Amino acid sequence: MSRAPRGAARARLIEAARRLVRLKGFAAATVDEICAEAGVTKGAFFHHFASKEALGVALVQDWSAMTGAMFAAHPYNALPDPLDRVFAYIDLRRDLLDQPLPEITCVAGTTVQEVYAQSAAITAAAQESLQSGAAHVLGHLREALAAHPVAGVTAEGLARQFQVAVQGGIILAKGAGDAAPAREALDHLERYLRLLFGR
Amino acid sequence: MSRAPRGAARARLIEAARRLVRLKGFAAATVDEICAEAGVTKGAFFHHFASKEALGVALVQDWSAMTGAMFAAHPYNALPDPLDRVFAYIDLRRDLLDQPLPEITCVAGTTVQEVYAQSAAITAAAQESLQSGAAHVLGHLREALAAHPVAGVTAEGLARQFQVAVQGGIILAKGAGDAAPAREALDHLERYLRLLFGR
DNA sequence: TCAAACATACCAACTGGTCGGTATTTTTTC
DNA sequence: GAAAAAATACCGACCAGTTGGTATGTTTGA
Structure with missing residues (x-):
């Protein structure tokens, strides 16, 4: 020590x-x-x-910055076609699931489940984190939708569905004691997008 | 009192x-x-x-039975077409979202996030609950897929994606302080199914 | 009358948080 | 540019309240 x-x-x-x-x-x-x-x-x-709550806020903010930097630095962002970037992002998220359950756990997602009615400060930080997580694909989705519009579908809403698939997948994975359901959630998300964009 | x-x-x-x-x-x-x-x-x-953990197990089991009975008793099960039943189930889940955040929270989903590495007993109960939740649509999906097979898609996997959408939607809702993102998650799920089944 | 269903009193361990103190930098002053 | 002053970073003992859990009643219905 x-x-x-x-x-x-x-x-x-x-x-x-x-x-x-x-x-x-x-x-x-x-x-x-x-x-x-x-x-x-x-x-x-x-x-x-100042308090445990303050640590919670700092923790979630740090999580946001950490994951943000990681995705921003990734080479997949250099692909010319926006839809290729979207699918490469899904691949990346799938790769991240090759780890033990604690390491695939999203700090913002787990925390907000507990504190949404307890701590406005931590909840706000978590919301920011979830939004910035969705923002990583938002640009790519916007470009892809501009080139190939889909009725009733917005880039923002679609980006949120990425978070839904990721967060929901984690819960199923924890229940199953295995990351497989989380991977499967991304598979379905990818199939959905291919159907939407006709690929 | x-x-x-x-x-x-x-x-x-x-x-x-x-x-x-x-x-x-x-x-x-x-x-x-x-x-x-x-x-x-x-x-x-x-x-x-015997312990707080034992209460946790009983709580999740009770949750499973409660929600199970509720869905089983619902009239939507009487619809002749299996795919109609699937979409009616989604409508039902959307209606359930017209409540304050604590009431749209899934006991099994929240709990397993916390205890998956702490209590095997509660985790097992939660897994059972999540599976039985998926089982409600499983029958309908099986019938629908039998009549209209989709390459690479199983009824079990698709049923799990329902849970993914529900659980992921709840997390986003808690972050946003509003159920709207959870509703949106079901909208995307419905659109996915319509594309898969050509409706 | 006897077991099940509760209530009451209690406990050791732990909870988040405080506080006086010390070691180490950084800033100021001459 | 060195001494003095002022922050900053950290330590570890301490505190009041709370934690899950127990041991020992009392009540109640069959």
Whole structure:
């Protein structure tokens, strides 16, 4: 148990919270536990965060930034055809499912389930995260719909359906104890899009 | 605060747990709180349930039975055409979304998010509940696919996608503070089915 | 009259949070 | 550019209230 370098406590606390929240949810992840996992004392915790709720907000915001950077940096964004980008994004999300259940868990999705009626601040952060998650495909979908309009379908609504498939897939995966249903959810989403766009 | 009639404690505890778990999740719903909400003492709680986990199992099982009975009793099951039944089921689920967020929350879905790595017993009950939820449309989908086969699509997989749309929709709804995204998720599911079956 | 259905009182462990203190930077002042 | 001052980062003991759970009653219906 080597002591962590000075200045790293905040980041370590968020990382630890991410691991624990994905494993057991926000309420069940206690402050003491998070501190122990981060190798930091409670003094440090409440130096960086005014409350457990404040940590929750920071955790979800960090999650948003982390996943956002990851998707933005991915090479699939360079494909010329927008619909190719959409399908490549689905492939990417499918690849991400080759991990243990805690690691495929969405921090924003799990957390908002628990706190939507408890903490407006965390809920707002989660909403932002879910929206920014949908925003990754939004541009591609807009282009694709511009080239091939579909009656009654908006890019925003379709982008939200990506989140629906991802979040719903995670729940089924947790029930089954296996990521397979989450993969299947993406398969159906892809089939839906191919039918919509005639591919 | 009139005292509840004798023999009703167990049922009242499950009802209270259902309300509280839907509102704040399983971990955050404490035993004391559940007892207070049920108008019952802790002695009664631990008379009927060996532990909080045992209550969780009973809660999810009760949820399964409750929703199961509700869907089974619905008139839509009498429609002659299987695909009509499928679309009527979607309509029904859409109607159910005209309620406050806690009431549109799925007990099995929320709970499994928290406990999948904590309690095998509750997870198993939740899996059973999610499966039996999918089973409501399974029969109709089987018939519909028998009359109109679709390459690469199974009735089981399609039934699971219903759960994906429902569960994913709930998460987006909680983030948005409004049921609209959940309704939209069902709209997309319906459009998908119409494309698959050529309606 | 006896077991089941509750109530009451209690407990050890843990909960989020506070507080006084110390080590380390950074900023200011001359 | 060094000493002094002021933040900042972190520690760990402590606190009041709460947690799930227990042990021991009392009531009630068959």
